[in-house]
């Protein structure tokens with residue numbers, strides 16, 4: 365039988381294994397679909413302000429370029445660049461950076477997850 369300490373080590377190992385991002389092109393945004401996100405980025409017109417790889421015509425310089433997004437340290441200089449924070453930023457830029465030139469685009473949580481999955485595929 366497992367002793368309690370052994371059980372917790374086993375649980376820890378399981379958690380650590382479960383937290384490793386999948387390799388390859390797959391996204392590590394849980395619940396987000398990068399292909400859908402790519403279409404949403406086009407539909408919302410993010411390319412009117414951003415330079416975004418993989419989006420035809422998205423080469424504007426109003427906002428920062430979103431290339432190699434997965435390597436970025438901070439979101440708008442305010443939030444550590446993690447999937448949960450990106451969802452929050454996409455849904456409420458004006459609440460996080462009052463007066464920023466990025467408008468609130470009324471993006472739903474699911475849409476924000478899909479867009480995040482796409483942006484984190486840029487590396």
Ligand code: HEC
Pocket residue numbers: 405408409410411412413414426427428429430436438439440441454461464465466467469471479
């Ligand atoms: C009207 C212009 C405009 C539109 C449209 C726009 N953004 Fe932005 N975005 C900005 C600006 C300006 C910033 C910089 C904000 C700041 O640092 O305060 C920004 C910041 C960001 C950031 C953080 C970038 C960084 O380097 O920290 C992300 C990610 C982002 N936008 C994604 C999007 C996505 C996805 C869309 C479409 C759903 C979008 N934006 C639409 C202007 C825009």
